[in-house]
Amino acid sequence: METPLQQTILPKAPLGQKSPYPKHYDRSLLFPVERDSQRKAMNFPDLVFHGYDLWHADEVLWRNLKGKPVRAYGCFVAPANSKNLLESKSVKLYLNSVNHERFVSMEDLALMIGRDLSAISESKIHVFLAHKSFQQSDLSIFADYRCLDDIDVEISHYHRTPELLSVDFTANVVDKVASHVFKSHCLCTGQPDMGSIFVEYQGPKIDDAGLLQYLVSYAEHAGFSENCIEQIFVDILERAKPEKLTIHGLFTTRGGIRVNPYRSTHELLFDRARIFNQ
Numbered sequence: 001m002e003t004p005l006q007q008t009i010l011p012k013a014p015l016g017q018k019s020p021y022p023k024h025y026d027r028s029l030l031f032p033v034e035r036d037s038q039r040k041a042m043n044f045p046d047l048v049f050h051g052y053d054l055w056h057a058d059e060v061l062w063r064n065l066k067g068k069p070v071r072a073y074g075c076f077v078a079p080a081n082s083k084n085l086l087e088s089k090s091v092k093l094y095l096n097s098v099n100h101e102r103f104v105s106m107e108d109l110a111l112m113i114g115r116d117l118s119a120i121s122e123s124k125i126h127v128f129l130a131h132k133s134f135q136q137s138d139l140s141i142f143a144d145y146r147c148l149d150d151i152d153v154e155i156s157h158y159h160r161t162p163e164l165l166s167v168d169f170t171a172n173v174v175d176k177v178a179s180h181v182f183k184s185h186c187l188c189t190g191q192p193d194m195g196s197i198f199v200e201y202q203g204p205k206i207d208d209a210g211l212l213q214y215l216v217s218y219a220e221h222a223g224f225s226e227n228c229i230e231q232i233f234v235d236i237l238e239r240a241k242p243e244k245l246t247i248h249g250l251f252t253t254r255g256g257i258r259v260n261p262y263r264s265t266h267e268l269l270f271d272r273a274r275i276f277n278q
Helices: 035-041 088-096 106-121 208-216 225-240
Strands: 032-034 050-063 069-079 084-086 126-130 167-185 192-206 244-251 257-264
Touching (some): 032 035, 035 084, 035 225, 050 088, 069 106, 084 088, 088 257, 167 225, 192 208, 192 225, 225 244, 225 257
Antiparallel strands (some): 032 084, 050 257, 192 244, 244 257
16 A cells, blocks of 8 residues: 555656666656655645755766767755755666767756756756766764664664654753664665665754664655655654754665755755865
8 A cells, every 4th residue: 555655656757667778868857756745745844944965976978079978977966945856767867868969068068967957856956077976075074973873772663663762851962873774665666775864963862772763663664765864854853852953864876876865954055075075
């Protein structure tokens, strides 16, 4: 039986479908998914999501004017308040559609991709292309997060269970914690999505063991990475009532694309230099 969230995905969505390799540029391959309908399906309260989705594309290939193949790595920054998110397979197919096309320069290609993604998402998408990989530049930026994964706890819930979150409202803290054993499942294909979750908050103390158990409870949960990060954000916001909260998901690559969503109670400045080596 489909969940309300799964029902938001139209049957014509390319993810999970057999798709031919595109032979020419085709912007119509891009498939939008309305954020508002997904948030309503998850029964989210009426709140403003600050943050952005960081898309990494490892397989951007085109031809120069002499027909010589050129390869680059792409980064797309989509605001969390855009009308639509972009279905990941449709982005891969779209990027494949430029494989046989000729462009004057990498900058011209970036402008075209930015125009097309912005039109589909109905929001400004910033596109960066570079000839070397957009790796997480310096994982030392995460060094001040305490890892929860070594906590010795019994795990018995593998479907999202926000009741596992335990909060001490007598203690006010500033804390940064992380877990690298997060797993959920793609909303369309059911295939596993794995990654790291980073939680930064100021407010009542969240029990470490309960937070780890809660994150592990997503093991059989179906949702896009953006859905999961927003659900974690809302669950912690409602149960712990922090003054400030930022959730960041760092997911592994699937199909040459990885999506890293950021959600926060406050505006986040996208700092290109801080996050990437270029």
